[in-house]
Amino acid sequence: MKKVATIQEFNTIIQTGKTIVMFSADWCGDCVYIEPQLPEIEADNPTFNFIHVDRDELLELCQDLAIFGIPSFVAFENGKETGRFVNKERKTKEEINRFVASLSSQERSE
Secondary structure (H helix, E strand, C coil): CEEECCHHHHHHHHCCCEEEEEEECCCCHHHHHHHHHHHHHHHHCCCCEEEEEECCCCHHHHHHCCCCCCCEEEEEECCEEEEEECCCCCCCHHHHHHHHHHHHHHHHHC
16 A cells, blocks of 8 residues: 655545545554555455555644544545545454445446
8 A cells, every 4th residue: 555645645646546545643553453454455446546644644634634533544536535434443354345345336326
């Protein structure tokens, strides 16, 4: 998962295609818990580009997007937010895959 270093880089990446952004921090136990499963989650969802934003490094971006609990996942398609899985609770691989699948089902129903 590519780590994004600047707000400008973030804005550039989300403009093209489908992107899932994981917001986390090194000190977050729930973030560390899910990290080993991220390669599998990415492999399970090949139509999405996955990127990582460190909440502490890009705090202004997190504030602008109202990201208060981590880990949080926000989906974008061509620059537009299409969904979010945001809360303060630990997330499982299955929950994250269900979130991504729900994005695809929304797309089919439109």
